[in-house]
Amino acid sequence: MKKANSRNRRAASKSKIAPKNVDEYLAGIPESSRGTFNKMRAAIRSAVPPQAAEIISYRIPAFKDKGVLVWFAAFSNHCSLFPTAAVIEAFKDELKTFSTSKGTIHFPTDKPLPTALVKKLVKARVAQNESKKRR
Numbered sequence: 001m002k003k004a005n006s007r008n009r010r011a012a013s014k015s016k017i018a019p020k021n022v023d024e025y026l027a028g029i030p031e032s033s034r035g036t037f038n039k040m041r042a043a044i045r046s047a048v049p050p051q052a053a054e055i056i057s058y059r060i061p062a063f064k065d066k067g068v069l070v071w072f073a074a075f076s077n078h079c080s081l082f083p084t085a086a087v088i089e090a091f092k093d094e095l096k097t098f099s100t101s102k103g104t105i106h107f108p109t110d111k112p113l114p115t116a117l118v119k120k121l122v123k124a125r126v127a128q129n130e131s132k133k134r135r
Contacts, residue, residue, distance in 0.1 A: 022054050022061040033074040036109045040072055040079050043115040047122035067132075069125050078106040081118060083125045091121060 019025035022041070029037060044063055045054070052065040060073040060082075071082035078099075085103045088095065094117060099106040105121070107113055 018059045019056055021056060025056065025061055029074040030076060033076065033079060033109050036079045036107060036113050037074040039113045039115060040081065040107065040118060043113070043118040044070060044072060044122050047119040048126060065129070067129060069129055070122055077110070078108050079113070081105045081107065081121065083121045084128070086128060087121055087124050090124060
């Protein structure tokens with residue numbers, strides 16, 4: 001059996017030193033991914049609560065408000081959104097045209113980013129986080 005090529009799974013920022021902030025992360029990604037990454041970042045920012053902080057978690061960008069809401073990252077040929085498995089399951093019909101795994105959605109960098117869908121996914125994650133806080 002042939003081993004899977006790990007090159008496509010590696011984050012675009014290949015430095016061994018973890019970035020300290022999202023702007024530092026952005027400086028390390030390929031130009032081909034920056035447009036999609038910046039659009040995703042803006043869409044997420046518009047959907048999270050105003051007090052949510054942009055952080056680095058697990059060496060990739062994330063937004064946090066009393067816990068991490070979503071993670072996002074740039075790769076050589078796609079940008080990924082990590083909104084949790086429950087959100088992906090809830091929107092599985094709307095995500096049929098995208099590559100997904102249990103907790104990740106891949107948005108190809110050579111196609112327009114569906115910003116309305118990204119916002120909808122993030123808002124669902126925020127609502128999920130809010131309902132956990134109320135319990």
